[in-house]
Amino acid sequence: xxxxxxxxxxxxxxxxxxxxxxxxxxxxxxxxxxxxxxxxxxxxxxxxxxxxxxxxxxxxxxxxxxxxxxxxxxxxxxxxxxxxxxxxxxxxxxxxxxxxxxxxxxxxxxxxxxxxxxxxxxxxxxxxxxxxxxxxxxx
Amino acid sequence: xxxxxxxxxxxxxxxxxxxxxxxxxxxxxxxxxxxxxxxxxxxxxxxxxxxxxxxxxxxxxxxxxxxxxxxxxxxxxxxxxxxxxxxxxxxxxxxxxxxxxxxxxxxxxxxxxxxxxx
Numbered sequence: 379x380x381x382x383x384x385x386x387x388x389x390x391x392x393x394x395x396x397x398x399x400x401x402x403x404x405x406x407x408x409x410x411x412x413x414x415x416x417x418x419x420x421x422x423x424x425x426x427x428x429x430x431x432x433x434x435x436x437x438x439x440x441x442x443x444x445x446x447x448x449x450x451x452x453x454x455x456x457x458x459x460x461x462x463x464x465x466x467x468x469x470x471x472x473x474x475x476x477x478x479x480x481x482x483x484x485x486x487x488x489x490x491x492x493x494x495x496x497x498x499x500x501x502x503x504x505x506x507x508x509x510x511x512x513x514x515x516x517x
Numbered sequence: 518x519x520x521x522x523x524x525x526x527x528x529x530x531x532x533x534x535x536x537x538x539x540x541x542x543x544x545x546x547x548x549x550x551x552x553x554x555x556x557x558x559x560x561x562x563x564x565x566x567x568x569x570x571x572x573x574x575x576x577x578x579x580x581x582x583x584x585x586x587x588x589x590x591x592x593x594x595x596x597x598x599x600x601x602x603x604x605x606x607x608x609x610x611x612x613x614x615x616x617x618x619x620x621x622x623x624x625x626x627x628x629x630x631x632x633x634x635x
Contacts, residue, residue, distance in 0.1 A: 430541075431570040432534035459541070461566040490559065 409433075412440050419517060421448045422510065426456040429464030437464065441471040441482075449480040451513045455487040460494055472504055481505065483513040527584040529599075532573050540569045540583050544594065551590045561592075568596035 410433035411426045421444035425437060437452075444450045450471070454460070468484065475482040483505045486492050495501035507513040528543050530536040541562045548558045565583065572581045576598040585594040 428538060430534070430566055431537045431573060459562065459566070461563055461570065463570055490563075493559075494563070 410436060412436055414440055414444060420451055422451045424453040428459040429457055430461050431463045434463045434467050438467045445471060445474055445480060451483045451510060453485040453510055454491045455485050457491050460491050465494055465498060483507060485510050485513055525586045527582060530581050532577055532579055534573060537566055537569050540565050543583060547587055548592060551587055565596060572596060572598040
């Protein structure tokens with residue numbers, strides 16, 4: 379990896395300070411933690427961190443496994459970043475749930491997830507709730 | 518608007534999805550240093566993530582270059598794979614999201630260009 383600012387090459391290490399900028403390069407920085415809990419009535423997936431091209435497959439796999447046996451609630455309230463790669467995973471899971479007569483319910487907080495759902499116009503297509511409790515109450 | 522840093526910048530990243538986050542971190546650092554408010558920084562992170570992801574999907578074996586200039590808080594940004602040819606046709610999501618975030622954003626050959634935002 380080569381970084382140039384002002385026509386000069388920035389050393390390829392972590393935390394180089396150059397022209398007053400802190401440039402963090404050299405190590406992967408996508409962080410996503412996924413926990414799942416299966417109950418008699420549903421599967422709860424709790425995602426924390428960033429969902430992008432690198433981390434979306436992990437969420438996709440967990441969704442796929444849960445949807446094989448139950449309806450799913452995905453708690454995205456602690457997701458700090460999501461792009462269309464992550465959105466595509468959610469939409470695919472929603473379609474799969476619908477086809478198998480299950481449901482996919484999303485728990486979202488004000489922030490990156492609600493913003494992306496809004497600007498892409500899919501907020502009315504997916505089932506969203508403000509807490510796990512309200513998502514379960516809607517079952 | 519703070520003066521912040523000035524001059525051209527360039528970040529070359531390997532075609533590995535883990536480095537999409539590296540690109541986000543890089544441009545966010547530039548924008549914050551240039552005095553952008555946090556909401557606009559978040560929009561920029563999303564736009565760059567879309568552009569870099571699209572480039573990596575279209576050209577999975579090619580480095581991606583995030584380059585541009587920054588001056589007086591104004592950022593001109595270009596994201597492009599180091600390759601010939603245009604991005605694939607499967608870019609509707611990217612184009613619509615970037616266009617929603619930044620007026621005047623456009624596709625120019627291999628690149629998604631976000632002009633003069635700040």
